[in-house]
Amino acid sequence: MMQRRTFLAASLAVLAGTAVLGWRLWPQGRQPLLLSARDNAAGEHFAVAYSLSGEQLFATQVTERCHDVCMHPFLPLAVFVGRRPSIESYLIDLQTGQLLQTFSTPSNRHFQGHAVFDARGERLYSTENDTDQPGRGVIGVWQLDATQRLQRATELSSHGVGPHQLLWLPDGETLVVANGGIRTESGSREELNLDAMEPSLVLMNTTGECLSKEELADPMNSIRHLAVASDGTVIAVQQYQGGMQERIDLLAVKRPGQAFAVFPVAEQQRSSMQQYAASVAIHAELRLVAMTAPRGGRVFIWDLDSAELRLDAPFRDCAGVAASEQGFVVTTGVGRCRAYDCRAATIRMQPLNLPAGLWDNHALLV
Amino acid sequence: MLKKLVYALAGVSLLACSSSDDPYQQSSAALGEQVLYRAHQQWQASNQQLVNSAKEFCQGEQNLAQTRDDFLQAQHAWAALQPLLIGPLNEGNRTWQVQFWPDKKNLVARQVKQFLKANPEPTLADLQRGSVVVQGLSAYEYLVFDPEIDLADAAQKQRYCPLLQQVAVHQQQLADDVVSQWQGQDGMLAQLTDFPNQRYAEPLEALTAILQAQVISLDGLKKKLGTPLGRSDKNIAQPYQAQSWRSQASLSNLSAEIESALALWQGVDTHSLRSLLAAEHADLVKQIDAAYLQAQQELAAFKQPLTALLADEQQRQALFTLYDSFDRLHRLHEKEVARALGVQLGFNAHDGD
Numbered sequence: 001m002m003q004r005r006t007f008l009a010a011s012l013a014v015l016a017g018t019a020v021l022g023w024r025l026w027p028q029g030r031q032p033l034l035l036s037a038r039d040n041a042a043g044e045h046f047a048v049a050y051s052l053s054g055e056q057l058f059a060t061q062v063t064e065r066c067h068d069v070c071m072h073p074f075l076p077l078a079v080f081v082g083r084r085p086s087i088e089s090y091l092i093d094l095q096t097g098q099l100l101q102t103f104s105t106p107s108n109r110h111f112q113g114h115a116v117f118d119a120r121g122e123r124l125y126s127t128e129n130d131t132d133q134p135g136r137g138v139i140g141v142w143q144l145d146a147t148q149r150l151q152r153a154t155e156l157s158s159h160g161v162g163p164h165q166l167l168w169l170p171d172g173e174t175l176v177v178a179n180g181g182i183r184t185e186s187g188s189r190e191e192l193n194l195d196a197m198e199p200s201l202v203l204m205n206t207t208g209e210c211l212s213k214e215e216l217a218d219p220m221n222s223i224r225h226l227a228v229a230s231d232g233t234v235i236a237v238q239q240y241q242g243g244m245q246e247r248i249d250l251l252a253v254k255r256p257g258q259a260f261a262v263f264p265v266a267e268q269q270r271s272s273m274q275q276y277a278a279s280v281a282i283h284a285e286l287r288l289v290a291m292t293a294p295r296g297g298r299v300f301i302w303d304l305d306s307a308e309l310r311l312d313a314p315f316r317d318c319a320g321v322a323a324s325e326q327g328f329v330v331t332t333g334v335g336r337c338r339a340y341d342c343r344a345a346t347i348r349m350q351p352l353n354l355p356a357g358l359w360d361n362h363a364l365l366v
Numbered sequence: 367m368l369k370k371l372v373y374a375l376a377g378v379s380l381l382a383c384s385s386s387d388d389p390y391q392q393s394s395a396a397l398g399e400q401v402l403y404r405a406h407q408q409w410q411a412s413n414q415q416l417v418n419s420a421k422e423f424c425q426g427e428q429n430l431a432q433t434r435d436d437f438l439q440a441q442h443a444w445a446a447l448q449p450l451l452i453g454p455l456n457e458g459n460r461t462w463q464v465q466f467w468p469d470k471k472n473l474v475a476r477q478v479k480q481f482l483k484a485n486p487e488p489t490l491a492d493l494q495r496g497s498v499v500v501q502g503l504s505a506y507e508y509l510v511f512d513p514e515i516d517l518a519d520a521a522q523k524q525r526y527c528p529l530l531q532q533v534a535v536h537q538q539q540l541a542d543d544v545v546s547q548w549q550g551q552d553g554m555l556a557q558l559t560d561f562p563n564q565r566y567a568e569p570l571e572a573l574t575a576i577l578q579a580q581v582i583s584l585d586g587l588k589k590k591l592g593t594p595l596g597r598s599d600k601n602i603a604q605p606y607q608a609q610s611w612r613s614q615a616s617l618s619n620l621s622a623e624i625e626s627a628l629a630l631w632q633g634v635d636t637h638s639l640r641s642l643l644a645a646e647h648a649d650l651v652k653q654i655d656a657a658y659l660q661a662q663q664e665l666a667a668f669k670q671p672l673t674a675l676l677a678d679e680q681q682r683q684a685l686f687t688l689y690d691s692f693d694r695l696h697r698l699h700e701k702e703v704a705r706a707l708g709v710q711l712g713f714n715a716h717d718g719d
Contacts, residue, residue: 041710067719083719113719164719224719239718244462245473245498271459278718294715296457314457314565316575319714333713334574336567351567357710361719 033057035094036320036331037066037080037360047080047092047099052329052339054353058097064088067113068165068362073121077148081126082111083360085187089115089126091150094366103150105140108132110186113361114165117144118206119172124150125206127163127177134192135183137163139175139208156208160200161193164224169203170232174211176254177202178223178236194241199223201236201252201260214260221248227282227289229304232256235263235289237277250277251291263289264307265300272296272312279362283323286342290328292318299330301342311340311347320363331359389642390569391561396637397576398558401629402450403548405443410541412443413534416506420534423517424527430517434510434613440537441503441615445622449583449630452575453554453565454547459498463540466504467609468593474504475512482529493532506533511612574709577639577699580630581711583623584696590620591689594676603676614671621665627695628658639703647706654698661691 031052038048038059045065049057067083076094087110091101105111108131115126123141130136137158142150158166160179167176181199183192197219203211216223220242227235234254240246250273251263274295281290287304292315299318301311317333327342329352336351337359419436422428444464447455455461466474477499485492493501509515509526517523548554557565558572566572592598594608594616608616631640631654644651664687668675675681704711 039713041705041708244459245466268458272457274459276718278714294718297715298457316571316578317713317715319718333715334578334710335571338567349564351562356571358713361714 032324032365033094034322034329034331034337034354035069035071035078035080035364035366036362037069037083038355039065039358039360041358047078047090047097049094049097050354052324052352052354054355057094058092060090060092060097060099062088062090062099063102065360066090067360068115069364070114070116070124071364071366072117072144073119075121075148077144078364078366079115079117079124079150081113081115084112084129085110085184085189087111091148101149103142103152106152108186109138109140109155111140112162112164115140116166116168116175119168123153123206125156125166125175127158127166128155129162129184131186134185135161137161137177137179139163139166139177139204156204156206157210159202159204159210159213161198162222164222165226167226167228167234169228169234170230173205175204175206176226176228176234177204178226180222180224180239181219182222182241191241194220197222197241199238201234201254214254216252216260216262218242218246218248221250223252225277225280227280229282229287230284233282233304235280235282235304236260237280237291239277240275242275244275246275247271248275250275251280251289263302265302266309269298269300269309269312272298278319279321281321281323281328283327283342286327288327288342290321290323290330290340292321292330294318294333299338299340301328301340301347310342313349317357319359319361322363322365324365329363329365331363333357333359388569389637390573391559393633393637393639393642394569394572394576395559396634397630397639398555398572400634401626402452402558402576403555405447405450405626405629406455406541406545406548409440409443409447410538410545412440413538413541416440416534417531417538420527420531424523424531430510433517437503437506437510438613438615438618441507441610441613442618442622444503445615445619446626448586448623449580449627450576451583452579453557455544456579460540460544462498462502464502464537465609466499466502468589468607469504470607472606473499474508475514478505478508478529482525486525487528488532490532490535493529493536500529501533501536503533503537506530506537507610507613509533570707570709573639573642573707574711576630577703577707577709578711580627580639581696581700581704583627584692584699587620587623587692588689588696590616591685591692594672595682595685595689597689603682605673605676608672611673614673616672617665617668621662624658624661624665628662631658639707643703643706647702650698650702650706654695654703657691657695657698661688661695664688664691 046059048059064086065083066080071078080090082089087105109128112127126140128138128140137160139156141154143153162180162182164180165178179200181197202213221238225237236252238250240248249262253263254260273293276295278292289304290301294317297316299315320331327340331337334357337354341348423433481500557563596602
């Protein structure tokens with residue numbers, strides 16, 4: 001008898017075949033699509049897709065404000081993940097914008113804003129909070145069935161407190177998890193443990209085994225967002241919960257086989273961040289890392305290997321950042337989104353003709 | 367090495383925004399030059415005077431009363447900048463280098479003592495390597511006003527004068543640096559005038575930044591008054607949580623902020639936030655005009671320092687009324703002006719994750 005998992009894999013393979021033959025999200029030669037959560041002026045929430053030239057593919061209203069977006073590896077599907085403490089996330093058809101499924105956490109969990117599909121496209125892994133033991137980090141595991149619906153399969157420990165972003169290492173088998181270290185309760189964003197935070201960077205496999213767990217020097221430095229390079233280098237960016245007068249490094253790096261360590265940033269840039277880093281992205285080919293600091297109103301780009309500063313530019317309320325062919329695209333909550341062309345020694349910026357403002361924390365280019 | 371960012375010209379629609387008959391561009395340019403830049407220059411001048419004042423006091427050429435007055439001038443110029451905090455001064459940790467507030471744990475006093483213990487004869491480099499808590503006007507205020515310190519005493523004067531002078535020099539250098547960044551072809555003033563540029567894609571982005579600074583300041587007024595009133599602490603007065611409680615400049619700071627916020631609102635000639643709304647939002651303009659007038663009149667009616675007012679129940683009630691006036695002004699700008707201009711003031715910076 002065919003095993004359930006084999007059946008599901010076969011079903012998805014059929015879907016994948018259909019996808020390869022029949023699915024093209026955007027005609028060739030056109031600009032890539034920007035996926036993001038976005039609000040309107042009335043405070044309503046949307047899952048949106050735009051071309052970088054400003055053409056709207058869809059703007060699908062959703063109940064809860066979303067945070068990050070993750071794409072299925074080969075089907076025209078994306079999950080717009082509920083912002084903490086949302087209990088809902090949304091599976092969207094990228095060709096039509098149709099909301100295929102609103103899926104909810106179990107009653108004693110809520111989403112933390114991030115999720116990833118596995119390389120086979122069978123499972124979705126989402127960071128969650130165990131509200132029965134506030135702050136205990138959970139990785140929810142969801143199975144994508146043959147009807148393209150996500151079902152709760154199981155869950156794993158994040159091996160830390162308050163997990164936020166998670167990503168795959170290039171092996172496709174190892175998850176890197178940013179445990180923010182902050183305990184919150186059901187339906188709340190209020191920090192319960194600022195005097196006893198436990199942030200950590202965890203590497204784990206899909207069976208839930210913890211492969212490594214590392215911490216930074218200051219326990220109030222909440223590890224939030226991640227980017228992974230093609231060689232497995234991980235950049236983590238932090239949000240410091242202590243005073244503005246403290247000199248705290250907000251970027252850290254874990255290079256393959258090395259310990260988690262501070263990514264060196266000059267004092268002028270460090271102090272510009274106002275103790276708050278938002279999103280981070282790595283450009284695989286150019287070996288660059290870009291980071292947004294919306295409270296400081298700055299966007300930064302460094303060389304990933306040498307840590308040389310390539311860009312320190314003003315950009316109010318800058319939010320999501322995603323690698324593009326030429327460099328990076330950065331969204332904003334209050335003005336025009338921008339593209340940074342990093343191919344030459346001099347980085348060139350150009351405002352994009354996307355709708356202005358109200359772009360949420362993260363952006364995904366597909 | 368940091369590569370210079372080159373601004374690539376945007377599309378035709380953006381270029382069109384830089385035409386000189388655009389009221390948004392005109393308002394941004396006018397407010398930039400005649401309100402924002404001018405206030406930065408006044409702050410710079412007050413810091414130059416602070417350097418001279420500290421030097422003359424420490425050389426025995428000036429009395430303590432004049433030294434305190436010179437501090438109050440610098441404090442006033444700084445307070446006046448609060449609704450105008452866009453650009454270089456609002457970047458990095460510069461504002462923290464000028465004033466450290468709120469100071470719930472009396473860090474100013476504690477860190478000044480620790481700093482002087484470690485650096486009995488501090489150099490400017492020592493100060494600039496130290497915490498921002500000891501670098502600014504809050505530390506200066508502690509030195510010249512705190513009851514623990516008597517600068518009329520020669521020994522104490524000798525002990526504290528090196529730090530006093532270095533703080534003044536640091537403030538002057540900070541102001542010089544910031545003002546220089548307003549000048550020149552790629553300076554802040556040019557970025558409020560010629561669009562698109564590397565900071566603002568269009569004039570409305572610049573005006574939004576100006577409005578946001580004003581809104582943050584108006585919100586801050588509520589905090590600066592509400593904290594000593596004890597609004598978040600069962601209405602139990604907290605006089606030592608007030609900004610500038612040592613120099614008893616709390617209310618004059620609030621007045622300076624309101625005057626600057628009003629200057630942005632009224633602008634110059636016909637270029638202002640007010641003028642942009644006048645034609646289509648006459649009722650809103652009347653409400654805001656009235657709200658500014660009311661707040662100013664209420665502030666002017668107080669004849670005692672904040673700490674004394676807090677001890678008088680009738681005056682405390684008047685302070686609560688003033689708080690409500692600040693709240694009204696804040697809401698009118700944050701909600702109604704932003705809506706009328708069709709702009710979003712903040713999103714990720716204040717509600718991120």
